[in-house]
Amino acid sequence: MIGSTYVYTKNPNYWNKSIQHYDKLVINVYQNTSTEVNAIKGGQVNGVNMIDNSANDTVKASGYTLYPHELDWTGLMLMDRTGKMNKALGNVDVRRAINYAINRAAMLKAVDANNGTVTGQIFPTTSPAYDKALDNAYPYDPAKAKQLLAQAGYPNGFTMTLPEINISGTTVYDLVKQYLGAVGITVSYQQVALNDAIAAILAPKYAASWFRLQEDPTAWQIANFSIDKNAVFNPFHADDPKVDTLVSTIQKGSDAQATAAAQQLDKYAVDQAYFDPWYRVASTFAADKNTTVVQQSDNAYPYLWNITPKG
Amino acid sequence: MLRFVLRRLAAGAVLVAVITTVTFFLLYLSGGNIARRILGQQATAQTVQQKAHELGLDRPVLTQFGAWVSHAVHGDLGSSWFTGQTVTNAITSRLSVTLSLVISATVITAVVAVVLGIVAATRRGWADRVVQVLSVLGFAVPGFLVALGLVTLFAIDLHWFRPTGYTALTASPSLWLSSIALPVIALSLGGIAGVTAQIRGSVIDALRQDYVRTLRSRGLSEARVVYKHGLRNAAGPALSVLAVQFVGLLGGAVIVEEVFAIPGLGQVAVGATGQGDIPLVMGLVLATALIVVVLNLIVDLLQGWLNPKVRIR
Numbered sequence: 001m002i003g004s005t006y007v008y009t010k011n012p013n014y015w016n017k018s019i020q021h022y023d024k025l026v027i028n029v030y031q032n033t034s035t036e037v038n039a040i041k042g043g044q045v046n047g048v049n050m051i052d053n054s055a056n057d058t059v060k061a062s063g064y065t066l067y068p069h070e071l072d073w074t075g076l077m078l079m080d081r082t083g084k085m086n087k088a089l090g091n092v093d094v095r096r097a098i099n100y101a102i103n104r105a106a107m108l109k110a111v112d113a114n115n116g117t118v119t120g121q122i123f124p125t126t127s128p129a130y131d132k133a134l135d136n137a138y139p140y141d142p143a144k145a146k147q148l149l150a151q152a153g154y155p156n157g158f159t160m161t162l163p164e165i166n167i168s169g170t171t172v173y174d175l176v177k178q179y180l181g182a183v184g185i186t187v188s189y190q191q192v193a194l195n196d197a198i199a200a201i202l203a204p205k206y207a208a209s210w211f212r213l214q215e216d217p218t219a220w221q222i223a224n225f226s227i228d229k230n231a232v233f234n235p236f237h238a239d240d241p242k243v244d245t246l247v248s249t250i251q252k253g254s255d256a257q258a259t260a261a262a263q264q265l266d267k268y269a270v271d272q273a274y275f276d277p278w279y280r281v282a283s284t285f286a287a288d289k290n291t292t293v294v295q296q297s298d299n300a301y302p303y304l305w306n307i308t309p310k311g
Numbered sequence: 312m313l314r315f316v317l318r319r320l321a322a323g324a325v326l327v328a329v330i331t332t333v334t335f336f337l338l339y340l341s342g343g344n345i346a347r348r349i350l351g352q353q354a355t356a357q358t359v360q361q362k363a364h365e366l367g368l369d370r371p372v373l374t375q376f377g378a379w380v381s382h383a384v385h386g387d388l389g390s391s392w393f394t395g396q397t398v399t400n401a402i403t404s405r406l407s408v409t410l411s412l413v414i415s416a417t418v419i420t421a422v423v424a425v426v427l428g429i430v431a432a433t434r435r436g437w438a439d440r441v442v443q444v445l446s447v448l449g450f451a452v453p454g455f456l457v458a459l460g461l462v463t464l465f466a467i468d469l470h471w472f473r474p475t476g477y478t479a480l481t482a483s484p485s486l487w488l489s490s491i492a493l494p495v496i497a498l499s500l501g502g503i504a505g506v507t508a509q510i511r512g513s514v515i516d517a518l519r520q521d522y523v524r525t526l527r528s529r530g531l532s533e534a535r536v537v538y539k540h541g542l543r544n545a546a547g548p549a550l551s552v553l554a555v556q557f558v559g560l561l562g563g564a565v566i567v568e569e570v571f572a573i574p575g576l577g578q579v580a581v582g583a584t585g586q587g588d589i590p591l592v593m594g595l596v597l598a599t600a601l602i603v604v605v606l607n608l609i610v611d612l613l614q615g616w617l618n619p620k621v622r623i624r
Contacts, residue, residue, distance in 0.1 A: 001404055004574030005476075028476065028572060034459070035475055035572045041467040042474035195585055 004029055019305035040064060046291045046309075049301050050284040053115035059286045067302070068115065068282040069295045072212045073122050076102075076176070076276035077226075080207035081238035088158040089207050095273030097148035099138035101183045102176070104278040106140075111172045116279040121270050123222060124215035124280070126297055129262035134270045145183040157184025163206050164189035165197040172210055204235035212281060217298045219262030223247045227269055242268060319611065323604030330600045331593065335379065338589050339372050348587055349392055366392065379593065388597070389590035391583070398594035401579060406598065408477055409575035411487070412567070413560045415495045420502035421553055425542070427503070428510025428549070432518065433537055442507060449504025455566040458497035462570065465493060475572035494571045498564060502556040509552045513545030520544075546617050554610045558603055 008025040028045070030036040037055045039045050041062050050056065060066055078098065083090015104118045121134045149157060160180070164173050177187045192200050201209050213233065216222045225232050228247050229239040246268065249261035269275065283300055287293045287307070294306040339345070346363035347354065354362075363369045367378065382389065388398035431442035466474035472493050478486035517523065518541050526536050565577025576595065583591035 001574045004572070004578065030475070030572055031569050031578075035570060038462050038467060038474040038570075039476070039572065042470075044473070044475060193585065 021305070021308045025304075040286065043288070045288070047285065047287040047293060047302075047307055050286055053112050053282065053284055056113070056115065056284055059284075064286040064288055065293075067285040067287065067293050067295050069285065069300070070117065070124070070280040070282050071214060071298070071300050072281050072283070073119060073215050073275075073277045073279070074112075074116075074212045074281045075210070075278040076208055077201075077211050077213070077233060078208050078274060078276060079201075079204060079234065079238075080236050081234075081240075081272070081274060082236060084207075084236050085204070086158075086160060086207035088152070088154055088160070091152040091154075092272055093148040093152035094154060094158075095276070096138065097145040097152070097183065098180065098185070099273050099276045100141045100145035100148065101185070102179045102276060102278060103140040107172070107175060108279040110175060111169075112279070112281050115282040115284065117282075118279045119277050121266055122213070122215060122226060122275055122277050123219065123262075123266045124217065126217060127215075127219060127222075127262070127266075128259045129219045129222075129266040131263065131266060134266065137270050138273075138276075142179075142183050149184060154184070157186060159186045159188065160208060161188050161190060161206060163192040163197065163200055163209050165192050165194055165210075167194060167197075167212075176210060202232070202235045215280065219250050219258070219265060220247075223250060223265060227265065227274060240272075316608065316612075319608050320604075323608065327597065327600045327604060331383075331597050332376070334596045335376050335593060336372070338592060339375065345587065345589070383597065388594040391591045392588050393586055398590050401591060402576065402594050402598050405574055405576045405579055407479070408573060409561065409564060409568075409577065411477075411480065411491055412494055412498060412564055412573070412575060413557060415491060416498040416502065416560055417553060417557050419495060419499045420506055420556060423499070423503050424506035424510055424549070424553075427507045429514055429537060429542065431507070431511040432514035433533075439511075442511065446504040446508050449500045449507075452500070454497050454501055454563075455570060457500055458494065458567050458570040461493045461497055477571075477573045477575075490571075490573070494564075494567045494573060497567050497570075498560055502553070502560070505556065506549050506552050509549045510542075510545060513548050514541055517541040517544045543617055547614055550610060550613055550617070554606055557606060561599060561602065 006027040006029075008027075010020050010023045014020060028039070030039065030048075030051070033051045033055055036048060036051055037058055040048060040059050050059065056066055076098065078089055078095045080086050080089040081095075088094045099120070104120075108114055108116050108118055119135045120137045121130070123129045149155065162173075162176070164170070173189055177189075180187050190206075200206065201211070213226065216225060223231065223243075223246075226234065227243060228234065229237050229244070243265065246261045246265040250258045250265065253261060285293055285295065285302055290310050292308050292310050293302050295302055296306060344359065344363075345368055346359045346366065350359055350362055360369075367375055370378075379389070386399065388402075390397050391401060394401070427442050427445070431439040462474050466472045473486070473489045477490045480487040514537070518537070523536060523541060526540060527533075531540075562577060562580065564575055565581055567573070568575040568577045576598075579591065580595050582588070583595065
């Protein structure tokens with residue numbers, strides 16, 4: 001039934017029978033964590049991709065094995081890098097101040113119950129561009145944030161409007177308002193329905209937004225998705241000649257040149273504070289005691305052939 | 312009788328026509344570019360234009376309405392703009408699920424409310440007070456809270472019922488019963504409260520009438536006085552309340568459907584409305600209006616059976 005249940009049966013003529021582990025596959029769609037957890041507690045599912053991490057302890061206590069997987073980073077996208085909509089965000093010191101103003105570890109604990117790893121960059125650990133030192137490029141320092149704001153010409157702070165998208169509760173929005181308010185940045189929210197959120201962000205209707213965004217496996221993908229002037233999540237099409245050069249090298253250079261350019265791009269994006277990443281959030285796949293799962297990188301859901309019955 | 316039924320059906324057809332017309336124009340004239348809403352802000356103007364043409368949105372709204380009516384009378388309600396599934400299929404595949412819940416909840420409500428209402432009206436005293444308190448509780452406690460409590464206790468802790476999912480009656484009667492028991496109980500509680508109060512009041516009034524004294528003086532048993540005569544006269548208003556409850560349950564089951572992951576009409580209605588899936592919304596409005604018309608006709612016929620005074624000559 002479209003939107004609720006999908007039933008598949010094994011194709012007897014499939015060319016690779018060794019990866020067909022089940023005769024029948026039933027996929028149920030659950031709209032909320034509570035219903036999902038009830039299905040788990042009732043032993044109705046062999047494997048389930050958890051909607052969020054809020055019930056992980058309960059799922060584990062029900063005898064399920066958790067397979068965490070970090071695929072996305074979460075934090076603020078400071079999209080208006082040239083200050084077209086919000087003049088203050090056009091100043092790199094302001095964006096850096098925002099990075100200093102937020103306590104990443106506390107965010108991870110409060111919003112996702114420590115299911116994830118604190119980070120300061122949008123490149124994944126598996127990327128050759130990844131630099132562990134950048135994870136601590138902006139340690140929590142409200143005093144430093146205020147100093148940078150004053151340096152940028154905003155000693156009394158400024159106002160910023162963000163979309164409030166109901167994906168996983170309101171804690172994150174309350175905390176963003178609190179942390180930024182502590183350094184003088186007044187945050188106001190506009191409610192945006194989930195269905196309209198991406199369209200609104202990409203319109204762009206907002207200078208910045210909280211979001212969860214994928215950490216693509218290659219630097220080329222990340223550049224085109226988030227950083228480059230034509231990147232999807234650069235809706236203001238902010239252009240920087242240094243970024244253009246690095247992206248061009250990533251595209252056309254030798255392997256060594258591309259790797260070096262990717263590392264520089266990562267450093268530059270952090271230095272310019274295009275984003276305010278807080279942590280890589282762990283999504284969780286849970287499997288019952290009769291099922292074995294192998295998670296693979298770069299995909300939120302285990303591939304079907306990586307889900308096998310035990311024994 | 313036949314003339315009465317035909318007149319009511321004709322009035323019902325007019326009602327359905329008015330509802331669907333108003334809904335259609337409200338949806339299509341609600342402002343904004345529908346094709347743009349479907350494709351998102353990133354779509355080019357050319358793509359939006361193509362989409363609008365594909366969906367017939369570039370025609371005058373009266374022409375679009377005429378086309379929808381002309382297709383609808385032939386049973387073609389179009390297809391979902393988002394899933395491609397035909398509207399008829401989307402509705403019929405879920406209608407049996409929702410009707411399973413709603414009819415079962417209505418029957419349970421009627422039976423339990425009659426018992427409680429009569430106990431309260433005839434015994435009075437502490438029994439009456441207990442029933443009144445239970446009625447207030449039934450009104451006050453939200454259905455979704457009851458649903459959550461029921462699934463935790465009876466499905467997860469005691470394993471007496473299934474916590475989520477739905478099995479069709481035709482597939483397995485026992486699994487069907489297991490899958491709807493808890494949702495039906497959750498849906499019934501509010502209705503039981505309302506109908507019980509109605510029956511209690513009506514039976515008390517009926518038992519105060521002179522004809523009841525006469526029946527008792529003629530030696531009829533109390534049970535016969537209450538059930539054959541008193542209840543029959545008291546049932547009319549309760550039947551109307553029950554009918555209203557039934558209609559309310561059609562759309563109001565959405566939260567219970569979500570708690571129990573039951574693929575009913577409520578779920579698809581919320582999704583279609585949120586997405587702006589206009590063909591599906593129109594189909595749901597039409598289906599609901601038709602059900603209400605038929606239900607009202609049935610209630611009128613039952614009222615006539617219960618009370619000869621209101622029968623149409």
